[in-house]
Amino acid sequence: MKVGLYFGSFNPIHVGHLIIANVLYDRTDLDEVWFVVSPQNPFKKQQALIHEFDRLRMVELAIADHFHFRVSDVEFRMPRPSYTVDTLTYLSDQYPQHQFCLFLGSDNLTHFQKWKNHQAILDNYEIFVYPRPRETKGFVHPKIKTIEAPLLDISATFIRKSIQEGHSVKYLLPDKVEEYILDKKLYQ
Numbered sequence: 159m160k161v162g163l164y165f166g167s168f169n170p171i172h173v174g175h176l177i178i179a180n181v182l183y184d185r186t187d188l189d190e191v192w193f194v195v196s197p198q199n200p201f202k203k204q205q206a207l208i209h210e211f212d213r214l215r216m217v218e219l220a221i222a223d224h225f226h227f228r229v230s231d232v233e234f235r236m237p238r239p240s241y242t243v244d245t246l247t248y249l250s251d252q253y254p255q256h257q258f259c260l261f262l263g264s265d266n267l268t269h270f271q272k273w274k275n276h277q278a279i280l281d282n283y284e285i286f287v288y289p290r291p292r293e294t295k296g297f298v299h300p301k302i303k304t305i306e307a308p309l310l311d312i313s314a315t316f317i318r319k320s321i322q323e324g325h326s327v328k329y330l331l332p333d334k335v336e337e338y339i340l341d342k343k344l345y346q
């Protein structure tokens with residue numbers, strides 16, 4: 159089985175993530191997409207990061223109606239910060255029958271040379287890149303394939319700020335995720 163891994167903080171998951179995951183699923187030969195919730199991105203400050211179990215639950219709620227989407231909490235049990243190369247190695251050992259690929263926004267590709275052991279990622283895993291706003295110079299490699307996808311300038315930062323300021327986030331998130339955030343008074 160070929161699995162596309164979509165890593166992120168998902169703080170919270172929003173329609174930008176979901177639309178991209180579905181476009182990549184549809185335009186590649188993947189059997190499944192797994193959303194891997196990262197407790198702590200090595201490049202991001204921890205402030206404003208809500209508990210990982212809430213972020214995981216919101217991903218579960220968001221993808222429940224997609225038959226080929228799954229969520230993974232594998233990084234919850236791994237050392238922090240979450241280094242993608244270590245997670246890829248762990249998952250490949252755990253599921254030797256699966257072929258894992260990586261989704262990357264073109265913005266992430268700009269800094270990809272700074273990722274831990276990025277050469278090992280390139281040597282061993284196919285990477286599907288999708289366009290992101292404000293991208294700068296990319297990175298060319300035979301394992302990297304660009305997939306045509308819409309540019310969606312929606313961010314979790316904007317959503318968190320909107321909630322904090324008392325603004326509506328309707329349509330930026332699935333209804334069930336919005337209800338979860340409001341019920342638990344997250345990001346207020």
Ligand SMILES: Nc1ncnc2c1ncn2[C@@H]1O[C@H](COP(=O)(O)OP(=O)(O)OP(=O)(O)O)[C@@H](O)[C@H]1O
Pocket residue numbers: 165166167168169174175178262263265266290310311312313314315316
């Ligand atoms: N609107 C979007 N369209 C496509 N990809 C996105 C979008 N927003 C985020 N991503 C990508 O999804 C992955 C996970 O994103 P992340 O959880 O950091 O969300 P974010 O919205 O960028 O968060 P924040 O605003 O807190 O930085 C990253 O690779 C990021 O580039």
Ligand SMILES: O=C(O)c1ccc[n+]([C@@H]2O[C@H](COP(=O)([O-])O)[C@@H](O)[C@H]2O)c1
Pocket residue numbers: 165166167196198199200201202240241242243266272273274
């Ligand atoms: O492995 C690394 O060195 C590395 C460096 C930066 C980011 N990542 C991972 O990339 C994923 C998405 O990153 P971001 O910045 O969009 O939140 C998240 O799962 C991070 O752990 C991984």
